[in-house]
Amino acid sequence: MTNPVIDLNGPPLSEQSRRLADEAGRVVAGDPKQEIGLHYTDASGRVRAGRWVSTPGKWHAFTDRDEYCYILSGRCALIHEDGTRQEFTTGSSFLIPNGFRGYWEVIETTEKHFVIVTHD
Secondary structure, rough: OOOOOOOOOOOOOEEEEEEEEHHOOOOOOOOOOOEEEEEEEEOOOOOOEEEEEOOOEEEEEOOOEEEEEEEEEEEEEEEEOOOOOEEEEEEOOOEEEOOOOOEEEEEEEEEEEEEEEOOO
């Protein structure tokens, strides 16, 4: 089969664990640790999909991408730089548009499926 459908519940192509505080200036509260299972990357490397888990903490969100998220478990929030706060729990789905400026906050360990399209 040349183009199989990608099952985000299946085994990932690659896995990564990281302590977000190791990225200088990124974390503003807590000590979030993350696991990322990458299930798909397109030929250009700009489109990626997978599964992500993070322990509680708060950090600066990326700004160079569109990201669709589906929360599998946990509780988190996105906080816009103007202070607008949106909380998400199990079953929530949302899109973070390219250029969003603000913070991710994981309140309870959160697991999600994601699709990211990066912009240069």
